[in-house]
């Protein structure tokens with residue numbers, strides 16, 4: 001792996017505010033060296049964040065430290081976003097995206113949003129901790145082809161079922177795609193979601209399939 005990607009992963013993993021402040025500079029340096037945004041994201045930023053996740057699980061670090069890393073990742077994504085969405089993109093449709101009620105994780109959702117934007121979708125991002133009625137309201141207002149739900153906690157997965165139920169009750173047949181670390185294809189089928197995306201790349205493929213089926 002290139003030195004600069006290792007540097008990015010190590011700094012993000014340090015969870016130390018002083019050291020982490022250099023991450024955005026390293027991301028710019030990696031771009032200058034000709035690395036692609038995808039490489040920087042996968043092998044630098046997400047490699048570092050995954051090590052953070054391991055330490056968080058082992059109670060070696062706590063929420064404030066994870067937030068320092070998450071913020072650095074967010075700032076780095078602001079630098080990468082224009083590179084991932086540039087070009088003559090054909091408008092392919094609209095997607096309402098949000099993390100379900102009770103859940104504040106948004107790194108994965110934001111990444112999915114960036115990739116879908118790059119693939120030509122207009123993104124209506126409702127943010128995190130979004131109750132089912134807000135998804136329904138946003139679908140009524142914006143008339144999207146697709147709604148995307150994210151959940152990172154096993155305790156909030158069930159909210160996805162509520163959102164799907166709320167769409168049925170409201171008489172809306174907008175396609176719903178779900179994703180997030182604890183989500184599986186089996187769970188998606190069980191709750192009646194139209195698709196499941198395992199990661200941001202898969203989300204782009206599955207959304208394209210849903211749009212083609214319309």
Ligand code: B12
Nearest residue numbers: 053104105106107108148150153154179180181197199200
């Ligand atoms: C960062 C983080 C946080 C940050 C979130 C910051 C932020 N702005 O998002 C903070 C510190 C706030 C946090 C808080 C908590 N967290 Co947390 N967190 C994480 C951590 C370390 C990384 C998650 C992440 O961003 N991953 C990187 C992204 C890129 O991956 P991803 O989210 O999976 O997304 C990809 C796919 O899943 C998919 N995808 C995601 N969304 C969608 C949507 C669609 C439509 C599609 C198609 C695909 C898709 O595509 C994405 C890109 O490839 C994980 C550990 C881990 N390894 O996952 C724990 C983790 C998720 N957290 C956990 C816990 C327990 C908590 C807390 C309850 C801790 C506490 N005691 O308070 C709180 C809950 C707060 C709340 N109400 O939500 C547990 C969950 C355990 C469980 N089984 O439920 C984990 C797994 C850590 C652990 N092993 O214990 N957390």
